[in-house]
Amino acid sequence: MAQAFDVVVIGAGPGGYIAAIRAAQLGFRTAAIEGWRNAKGELALGGTCLNVGCIPSKALLASSEEYEKAQHLDAHGISVSGVKIDIAKMQSRKDAIVAKMTRGVEYLFKKNKVAWLQGFGRFTGRSADGYTLEVAGVGEAQSISAKHVIVATGSSVRPLPGVTIDNEAICDNVGALAFPAVPKRLGVIGAGVIGLELGSVWRRLGSEVTILEALPNFLGACDDAVSKEAWKQFTKQGLDIKLGVKIGKVSAKKSGVTVEYTDDKGAAQKLECDKLVVSIGRVPNTEGLGCDAIGLALDPRGFIEVDEHCRTALPNLYAIGDVVRGPMLAHKAEDEGVMAAELIAGQKPHIDYACIPWVIYTNPEIAWVGMSEQQAKAKGVVVKTGQFPFSVNGRALGLDEPVGFVKVVADAATDRVLGVHIVHARASDIIQEAVTTMEFAGASEDIARIVHGHPTLSEVVKEAALAVDKRSLNM
Numbered sequence: 053m054a055q056a057f058d059v060v061v062i063g064a065g066p067g068g069y070i071a072a073i074r075a076a077q078l079g080f081r082t083a084a085i086e087g088w089r090n091a092k093g094e095l096a097l098g099g100t101c102l103n104v105g106c107i108p109s110k111a112l113l114a115s116s117e118e119y120e121k122a123q124h125l126d127a128h129g130i131s132v133s134g135v136k137i138d139i140a141k142m143q144s145r146k147d148a149i150v151a152k153m154t155r156g157v158e159y160l161f162k163k164n165k166v167a168w169l170q171g172f173g174r175f176t177g178r179s180a181d182g183y184t185l186e187v188a189g190v191g192e193a194q195s196i197s198a199k200h201v202i203v204a205t206g207s208s209v210r211p212l213p214g215v216t217i218d219n220e221a222i223c224d225n226v227g228a229l230a231f232p233a234v235p236k237r238l239g240v241i242g243a244g245v246i247g248l249e250l251g252s253v254w255r256r257l258g259s260e261v262t263i264l265e266a267l268p269n270f271l272g273a274c275d276d277a278v279s280k281e282a283w284k285q286f287t288k289q290g291l292d293i294k295l296g297v298k299i300g301k302v303s304a305k306k307s308g309v310t311v312e313y314t315d316d317k318g319a320a321q322k323l324e325c326d327k328l329v330v331s332i333g334r335v336p337n338t339e340g341l342g343c344d345a346i347g348l349a350l351d352p353r354g355f356i357e358v359d360e361h362c363r364t365a366l367p368n369l370y371a372i373g374d375v376v377r378g379p380m381l382a383h384k385a386e387d388e389g390v391m392a393a394e395l396i397a398g399q400k401p402h403i404d405y406a407c408i409p410w411v412i413y414t415n416p417e418i419a420w421v422g423m424s425e426q427q428a429k430a431k432g433v434v435v436k437t438g439q440f441p442f443s444v445n446g447r448a449l450g451l452d453e454p455v456g457f458v459k460v461v462a463d464a465a466t467d468r469v470l471g472v473h474i475v476h477a478r479a480s481d482i483i484q485e486a487v488t489t490m491e492f493a494g495a496s497e498d499i500a501r502i503v504h505g506h507p508t509l510s511e512v513v514k515e516a517a518l519a520v521d522k523r524s525l526n527m
């Protein structure tokens with residue numbers, strides 16, 4: 053007889069595995085379907101994030117940053133010579149971190165009594181009491197039933213028409229995280245988050261990196277002050293970023309890859325590189341999911357349609373994470389997973405989508421939450437802003453990380469914080485104060501009046517909040 057569950061989660065990335073754990077904590081008989089295989093061919097939980105996304109990229113960013121820093125310690129009076137990097141060792145460190153994290157999810161499933169159904173799930177129909185699914189692709193196919201289903205199938209790299217990814221010469225994130233040696237010349241298509249993070253990794257290790265970006269402006273989603281500073285820093289570091297290009301023919305030969313493109317003036321150009329990374333965004337995974345079998349609607353871009361509570365139009369069916377609207381971020385997927393499980397349990401959770409932080413883990417890092425000054429103005433909101441640099445902050449100077457600033461955007465009438473934008477080596481650790489303030493509908497004066505430890509980088513957030521009313525103390 054088909055196994056019957058209260059809750060079945062399809063996909064065990066950060067959205068799905070967290071949803072399954074929360075559902076099990078709430079007392080539901082829960083299963084998660086997952087058939088991901090890693091480079092060794094082993095079945096692994098954790099999805100894109102743990103296997104080929106957030107976790108391995110941050111491991112390589114850290115290794116490459118240490119390598120670069122070790123060569124620039126003169127200011128501390130430390131001279132180091134003959135710094136070398138062993139790429140194989142760096143990669144096995146990364147692989148060990150990934151293995152620890154993905155096995156950690158297996159442990160959490162056992163601890164919380166979540167059944168891992170190995171394979172890929174597909175809807176086969178609806179019943180009076182929920183949904184029927186087939187799990188196939190690993191061992192014998194099996195049929196199961198579920199009262200409630202949470203779809204968390206994630207996303208895959210957006211293909212570039214006419215370009216075949218082989219993860220040897222032409223790579224997506226999977227190949228770009230696993231280079232066995234530093235490519236002398238690395239081409240990247242797309243100056244978004246992956247292009248900048250992975251471009252930075254390989255530049256720090258010695259690659260000549262050229263990034264080809266279709267849009268005429270750089271990091272258009274960021275506040276203008278942030279994109280301007282980021283452009284200045286990244287180009288100074290040696291990333292060669294070409295904006296406003298149109299990609300033409302891409303051909304791979306034994307000797308490398310040739311990318312033909314037209315530049316922002318319409319002139320024909322050629323980029324010759326040893327490896328090419330394609331990072332032009334990601335698309336939702338719904339192929340083979342059997343959406344038709346149950347009448348589950350997709351929006352025109354292929355995402356599963358959901359409301360602000362991740363409810364689809366069908367009863368007891370939720371979808372979360374990269375497969376639905378909103379930013380493709382692991383923490384957004386996780387919180388949606390918790391929300392879906394708690395809704396099934398009759399609770400009343402909600403997510404404030406205006407308060408989801410973004411972090412780009414370059415150096416300097418870029419972090420923001422809420423609206424940029426330009427977005428607020430475009431919505432007709434009258435704003436006041438405050439900006440303060442790290443260059444006069446004692447802690448930043450002590451750390452030899454004086455580059456960057458904090459910018460606070462507040463409503464001119466109410467002083468409510470609408471957005472906070474940070475450029476700094478440790479922006480990822482500083483942004484959370486802004487997220488918390490915004491979640492509690494705080495004002496810039498709230499931040500300005502809260503005692504901040506000294507000397508800390510967070511004092512710059514306080515000074516930027518003070519600057520909103522033109523009363524910074526240390527400048």
Ligand code: FAD
Pocket residue numbers: 062063064065066067068085086087088098099100101102104105106107109171172173174204205206207225246337340341372373374375379380381382383384385
């Ligand atoms: P995924 O993690 O994609 O997981 C979906 C899972 O569903 C996969 O395991 C897949 O095998 C499985 N699946 C698909 N179809 C089926 C099926 N039919 N049956 C069963 N299983 C199925 N985000 C951040 O917040 N911070 C970062 O630093 C960050 N860095 C990133 C770096 C890179 C290089 C990349 C590519 C992404 C990064 N992201 C980051 C984005 C983040 O990885 C995603 O937003 C996140 O993984 C989405 O989670 P998810 O659970 O929705 O989907």
Ligand code: NAI
Pocket residue numbers: 212241242243244245246247249264265266267299330331332333334379380381410411412413
């Ligand atoms: P992205 O959306 O961040 O950037 C894609 C870039 O490619 C854009 O600048 C776009 O204009 C450009 N582009 C699109 N088509 C193009 C073309 N034909 N030619 C040239 N340029 C083109 O997508 P990316 O970098 O692939 O990352 C995917 C997603 O993964 C991100 O949006 C983010 O949600 C997530 N991610 C998050 C990270 C983090 O939180 N630190 C790190 C890495 C990825």
